[in-house]
């Protein structure tokens with residue numbers, strides 16, 4: 441589904457990714473963990489070309505996406521992204537947020553788009569908020585709305601960049617529950633998170649990134665109970 | 681000092697004509713300036729190097745030289761190329777071009793003040809850059825741009841008095857005319873100062889009411 445080959449990314453003189461390779465199979469949930477500044481977000485952002493790789497290849501369903509000929513807008517429709525700070529459109533209602541891209545990009549008619557939006561709002565438990573503007577929503581509600589917005593494009597893959605880091609603790613769970621449900625339905629997901637409980641429960645595989653490289657990779661049981669690299673051990677000793 | 685306003689009322693019509701001229705000139709100039717300014721702003725933000733250079737250079741030159749000098753250059757320069765316009769047109773050209781430089785910066789900073797996360801979210805949903813601009817960024821930027829544009833209008837209302845140097849019959853020029861026929865230098869100037877002040881005050885008040893409306897509109 442996703443294959444990343446020897447991915448490098450530099451910002452000016454700063455080399456942030458130093459050869460990252462990974463693969464995500466259809467229906468798999470990959471969790472990326474690692475210290476701040478290690479390059480986790482940059483990996484995700486390269487996968488939907490919000491950042492352009494300096495070197496290396498990224499394939500989605502066999503198609504090389506960092507290619508001059510690739511239709512980037514088509515590719516992004518297949519890859520949904522959920523941001524730490526939600527990035528909802530503040531000047532649109534909940535339903536407006538969800539229907540904008542289907543209507544403008546997929547040329548869906550308004551009625552169909554709204555039917556889909558209502559179904560998604562129900563799915564994330566926000567059907568009573570369809571006419572609310574984002575300012576009127578709590579953090580957890582905002583993030584659930586952002587997930588619904590991304591799902592409306594019917595993506596094949598969902599990328600989550602620390603979706604619960606900006607939330608008050610009591611709201612983390614409602615967002616993680618939506619993500620769990622999504623994983624159970626077979627959605628392919630790449631999740632950057634510090635929620636180790638979520639990783640243990642939902643991840644098929646976990647990778648530990650430090651200083652722009654994948655230090656260690658394995659099933660959650662392997663990685664959490666028996667980390668091999670000293671860097672991984674040190675990271676766990678700090679956060680657990 | 682002896683003030684004598686007794687000869688002034690008979691020139692009321694002149695002052696009114698001048699006032700109308702000033703308002704007309706300002707509205708037309710800011711309107712044209714807004715359109716030109718949008719073009720300049722888009723050029724400046726363009727990824728095409730030569731366009732962004734021209735856009736930046738335009739803004740720098742307009743903002744880096746006095747309006748009076750700009751007006752004199754256009755007034756004296758155009759005839760050198762065999763182009764002759766009436767004073768009214770020269771005034772509009774000069775003020776529009778000047779306004780465009782400032783409006784371009786207003787538009788550019790209004791757009792750049794929109795959270796970059798908005799563009800990223802739009803692009804991640806498959807929107808093209810221009811779609812994201814049109815449906816997501818610009819509608820939010822307008823909330824930043826309109827109040828500043830209104831402010832530009834108020835500034836231009838006062839600054840436009842400078843076109844009197846090229847004989848344009850604006851409010852300031854009318855005061856000069858009245859003073860030359862009445863031999864009273866001071867009184868006409870006091871009158872127009874009051875008129876300018878009241879105008880600025882009124883438009884500023886309207887502007888801040890409008891601005892408050894915009895802001896409450898955001899929180900709904």
Ligand SMILES: Nc1ncnc2c1ncn2[C@@H]1O[C@H](COP(=O)(O)OP(=O)(O)OP(=O)(O)O)[C@@H](O)[C@H]1O
Nearest residue numbers: 451454456474475476477478479480481482483602
């Ligand atoms: N647009 C950019 N320009 C310059 N440097 C950047 C840019 N984006 C990220 N970086 C730098 O790249 C490094 C990795 O950033 P990245 O956001 O991928 O880290 P991260 O692992 O997601 O960290 P965090 O847990 O804090 O989110 C950091 O040192 C960051 O300062």
Ligand SMILES: [Mg+2]
Nearest residue numbers: 480481482602
């Ligand atoms: Mg990050």
